[in-house]
Amino acid sequence: MRGNDGMLPEEFDLLVLGLGKTGLAVAEWAADHMGGRVRSACLYGGAKAAPSDRTRALEERGVRCVLGTEEVEGAFDVCVASPGISEFSDFFASARAHASEIMGEPEFAYRLSPDRWIAVTGTNGKTTTTSLVDHILNASGMPSHAVGNIGSVPTAAVDAREPGSWFSAELSSYQLACSSLLHPRVSVLLNITPDHLAWHRSLEAYAAAKRRIFARQEPGDLVIVCVEDAGSAAALDEARATGAAVCELSHEDTFADCAAFVEDGVLTCRLRGAEMELVRTDELCIAGAHNELNALAAAAAALWVGAPLSAVRRALTTFQPLEHRIEPVAVVDGVRYVNDSKATNTDAVEKALTAFPSEPVVLLLGGSDKGTPLEAFAERVAASTVRTVICFGDARARLLAALEGPAGASGVELMEAADLAAAVSTAHGCARPGDVVLLSPACASFDEFSGFEERGRRFKELVADLAARG
Structure with missing residues (x-):
């Protein structure tokens, strides 16, 4: 386990923003820990929020639910903001004024359970890549849970997480924007192209949020960066400055010490000085040049954390297309x-x-x-x-x-x-x-x-x- 510096207090008063899937999951976690780790919990649903069976159940379990307003009152040690609430919004600003610290939900989950995270982000391809990481690890006998923008809300999966298991986390720019201590063992940055600019206010802020995925990494960790994409390639120097190994992801061999590429129609990884042939591109069940990169990124991540090469090869050929993605x-x-x-x-x-x-x-x-x-x-x-x-x-x-x-x-x-x-x-x-x-x-x-x-x-x-x- 990594050190606990800067992690959550042993007991804290919790504020949760947002009545969607994320906010409700964090509030329900708080209800499970009320009177122990959590001294008090308050869920602010927002201006348009209305009571529901779930908010009534949370009230019965000791979580105060405030609906119909975005003016926060009270004092809290920790605030967890749902990803739909922009850091530039008045709602977010009101919460920040009443909490000692404000963060996104994956950051909160990481602080509760900070070991064995693999994190994936990018404008496109992150769900397929995260699903592939999860698929490869489980096929390799390394228990993994797909969390984040895919699968379970990480906080909801923390308590049931078995020792030694991995969190394969798909993280959006919204979720990364408020992270500070999040420290994955492997991070993947697939691409950065203009999107979600209304939330972030600028392409620069959007790109900066994406780059936070590797900000806390260190020697012994791996950052996978797609160098074919100009937006992610621009982050190479910043990634190298962390001291982590940087794997250059591309269809062409960049001849970097650490790389993932296609050679003569074969997915190939070079990690820790060893070059490994994986599978032919025509053996993949997922189509498209972008999915070749997604498969390479997932394979490199899994190999770095100890998945056997033979299991990685088998898993790559059995992974099926996801719903709504080609x-x-x-x-x-x-x-x-x-x-x-x-x-x-x-x-x-x-x-x-x-x-x-x-x-x-x-x-x-x-x-x-x-x-x-x-x-x-x-x-x-x-x-x-x-x-x-x-x-x-x-x-x-x-x-x-x-x-x-x-x-x-x-x-x-x-x-x-x-x-x-x-x-x-x-x-x-x-x-x-x-x-x-x-x-x-x-x-x-x-x-x-x-x-x-x-x-x-x-x-x-x-x-x-x-x-x-x-």
Whole structure:
């Protein structure tokens, strides 16, 4: 176990911000420890929060629930803020004024259980990579729990965590922004491209939050940085300054002492002076150049902490695509339908298109507009295997306008649909046998749906309806 300097007091008064999954999980942990580690606990739900069965149950267990306001009162030793609450918000500022220390939930969980963490972040790819780390470790006989932005809220998993087990943690920029002592044994920085700027206020603040993942690392630890991505490559010097080993992740061998790359179609890692061939890229069940990098990062992380090479090889070939991430749905009338609803930004769509290097693609773009610049994206879509783009939802007019010039120059057909259902119907009408209909929207989903998960499941329902009719 690492030292306890700066960890939580033996007893403390706890403030929790937010009534979502994270806030409720921390409040329920507090209820379990009331009268012991926790002297008192107060959950502030926010201005729009209303009582529920869970808040009433928490009240019965001694947690005070304050709903309908963001003006915090009282004095607290520790405040845990849910990731949806921006550090620039008035709610966050009010809490900071009434707590000795404020932090994100993963930081809180780390201080409760600070040993054996592997942490993954990036604008795109972090769920797949974290799931792969978890899959490889468990397949290697090294117990692991997927936590953070994926799986369990870390705090909820702390008490049941068995000795010697690992936390494979997917951490968002929101969660990292308020971390200070978080110290993973291995960290992974996949990429940094513009996203969540409304929360962070600037790309610089967003990137700084991502880089906090390795800020506390030291000699003996490993930082994995994708050097193909300009945003993450810019963090190399800062990562090296920690004294940790830095593994350069890329499709090409950078000839660094520590590297993960593809050589002659084989995933390869060079760690601690030993070069190891893993598996051929065509043995992976997950498609796309970006998933080759995700697999390399996960394998390097697992190998660093002691996973046997033979187990890593087996696990890489058995890992299946995750829901909403280049997920095969069905073949209807000779056309493959693929659900990539998680692609809520342009960078994710560009990565998804690498999974189809030779197949004509009917691309479904649209949803609620994030206001992302589209000029470079439009050029890359026009230069890909995309044959037809169907723009739908609230963002369709801006997408069509951006694509019009590059599409006209390259012969890409542009079509328009009011919503997702109309887009699927249009795709069914224009797709030919051998085509791929790819839902990879480059937009948020809130014009029609509660989130990308609901959007992806609706897409699958629509495709199932097509198959049933066919």
